[in-house]
Amino acid sequence: MKAVVWHDVGNVSVDSVPDPEIKHPADAVVRITTSAICGTDLHFVRGTMPGMRPGTILGHEAVGVVEEVGPQVRNFNVGDRVVIPSTIGCGSCAYCRAGYYAQCDNANPNGRDAGTAFYGGPRQTGPFDGLQAEFARVPYAHTNLVPIPPGVSDEQAIMVSDIFPTAWFGARLAEITNGDVVAIFGAGPVGQLAALSARMQGAGRVLIVDGNADRLETARLQNAETIDFNSEHPVESVKEMTGGIGADRVIDAVGVDAQMPKSGPAAAEAGQMVGQFGDEQEKTAPRIAPRDGLWEPGDAPSLALRWATEAVAKAGTIGIIGVYPPQHESFPIGQAMNENLTLKMGNCNHRAYVPGLLSKIAGGRADPATVWSQQKTIPTAIEAYERFDKRVPGWTKVTLDVA
Ligand SMILES: [Zn+2]
Numbered sequence: 275m276k277a278v279v280w281h282d283v284g285n286v287s288v289d290s291v292p293d294p295e296i297k298h299p300a301d302a303v304v305r306i307t308t309s310a311i312c313g314t315d316l317h318f319v320r321g322t323m324p325g326m327r328p329g330t331i332l333g334h335e336a337v338g339v340v341e342e343v344g345p346q347v348r349n350f351n352v353g354d355r356v357v358i359p360s361t362i363g364c365g366s367c368a369y370c371r372a373g374y375y376a377q378c379d380n381a382n383p384n385g386r387d388a389g390t391a392f393y394g395g396p397r398q399t400g401p402f403d404g405l406q407a408e409f410a411r412v413p414y415a416h417t418n419l420v421p422i423p424p425g426v427s428d429e430q431a432i433m434v435s436d437i438f439p440t441a442w443f444g445a446r447l448a449e450i451t452n453g454d455v456v457a458i459f460g461a462g463p464v465g466q467l468a469a470l471s472a473r474m475q476g477a478g479r480v481l482i483v484d485g486n487a488d489r490l491e492t493a494r495l496q497n498a499e500t501i502d503f504n505s506e507h508p509v510e511s512v513k514e515m516t517g518g519i520g521a522d523r524v525i526d527a528v529g530v531d532a533q534m535p536k537s538g539p540a541a542a543e544a545g546q547m548v549g550q551f552g553d554e555q556e557k558t559a560p561r562i563a564p565r566d567g568l569w570e571p572g573d574a575p576s577l578a579l580r581w582a583t584e585a586v587a588k589a590g591t592i593g594i595i596g597v598y599p600p601q602h603e604s605f606p607i608g609q610a611m612n613e614n615l616t617l618k619m620g621n622c623n624h625r626a627y628v629p630g631l632l633s634k635i636a637g638g639r640a641d642p643a644t645v646w647s648q649q650k651t652i653p654t655a656i657e658a659y660e661r662f663d664k665r666v667p668g669w670t671k672v673t674l675d676v677a
C-alpha cells in the first residue's frame with residue numbers, strides 16, 4: 275500500500291510499504307477513506323518533537339471502513355464506517371475507565387509511565403504506524419474505533435479524530451463557565467475549533483490571537499474577536515478589550531513551534547528574548563534540518579505560554595493543548611504562582627469525547643468541517659505537507675482523500 279513515511283528530520287516521502295496485518299486478537303485493520311495532516315506531524319518533520327524511528331508511517335487522524343477484525347473484537351463488523359481517535363487506550367485499565375485514555379496503563383509498549391500512546395509518533399509513544407496510509411492496524415479495536423452516525427460526512431468525521439476533541443478538551447481544561455471572556459492563542463485548525471468549543475461551553479466572548487491574516491479572517495467569520503500579534507501587542511490588546519482585567523480563561527493552541535512576531539510592538543519586546551528562546555530551542559529540538567524556508571522550527575518556543583500567563587486575569591485558568599515535548603522546561607511559574615492561576619494541560623483523552631461530538635454533529639449542533647481548507651491525495655501528500663508547513667494562506671487544515 276501507499277503511505278507517508280518519516281525517514282529523518284526534514285525528510286518524508288510517499289512510499290510503497292507492506293499492508294498491515296492483525297497481530298493480536300483485539301486488533302482490527304481499517305481501510306482508510308480520509309486521513310489528515312496535523313500540526314503535530316510538522317513537529318516531527320521540523321525536529322521539535324524528537325525521537326522518531328525511521329520508517330514510521332505518519333498520521334494520527336483518520337476515518338475509514340473496517341476491513342478485518344480479530345476474534346476479540348465483538349462490537350464491529352467488516353464494512354462499518356468508523357473514526358479512529360488519535361490516542362490509543364486499552365479500555366480496561368483504571369485510567370481508561372476514568373476517561374484518561376491518554377494515560378492508559380497498557381497501550382504504550384514502553385510501559386505504564388511512558389506517557390500517551392498514539393499513531394505515527396516518536397519511539398516513546400509506541401511507536402505505532404500512523405494513519406496517512408491506505409490501511410491501518412488499530413489495537414484494542416473494541417475501544418479505539420468509534421462508529422460514525424448516519425448523516426455525518428467524512429469531512430466532518432475526520433475533524434473528530436483529533437482536532438475537535440482536542441479543542442473541546444482545551445476548553446474543558448480552561449474551566450470555561452457561562453459568560454467567561456476566553457482568549458485563545460493560535461488560530462490554526464485547533465484554535466478555530468477551540469473558539470467553537472468555548473462558545474458551545476458557555477463563553478460570553480471569544481478573543482483569538484494569531485499572526486496570519488487568513489487564519490484571523492476565518493476566526494472572524496465565526497465571530498471571534500481577532501488580535502494580530504504582528505500589528506499589536508496581544509497582551510495589551512486583551513487587557514484593553516477587557517477593561518484592564520484580562521481574559522478569565524486562556525487556551526494555548528500554539529505549542530512549541532511558536533513564532534516570533536515579525537513587526538509591531540510585540541516584535542520589539544520578543545526581540546529581547548532571543549537568547550532565552552535560542553536556549554529553549556536547543557533543548558527541545560537538538561536536531562533540525564531547515565531548507566529553503568521549509569521545516570523551520572518555531573523560533574520562540576515558550577512565547578505563547580508567556581503571553582497566556584500575562585493575558586489571563588488574576589485567579590484565571592490556562593488550558594494548554596499546544597504540544598510541548600518532555601524536554602521543554604520553560605514556563606513562568608513564579609508569575610503564575612503570584613497571580614493564583616490555575617494551569618491544566620495534557621494530551622487529549624480523545625476517546626472520551628469522540629462519541630459525544632459525533633452525536634452533536636449528527637444533530638446539527640456543530641459543524642467542524644468549516645475549518646477544513648484543502649483536500650489532497652496520498653500521492654500529493656508531500657506537497658501538502660510543504661504548503662501547510664509554510665502556512666501558505668488557505669492551507670489551514672489539509673485532509674487526504676485516500677479512497
Ligand atoms: Zn492531529
Ligand SMILES: [Zn+2]
Pocket residue numbers: 363364365366367368369370371377378379380381
Ligand atoms: Zn487503558
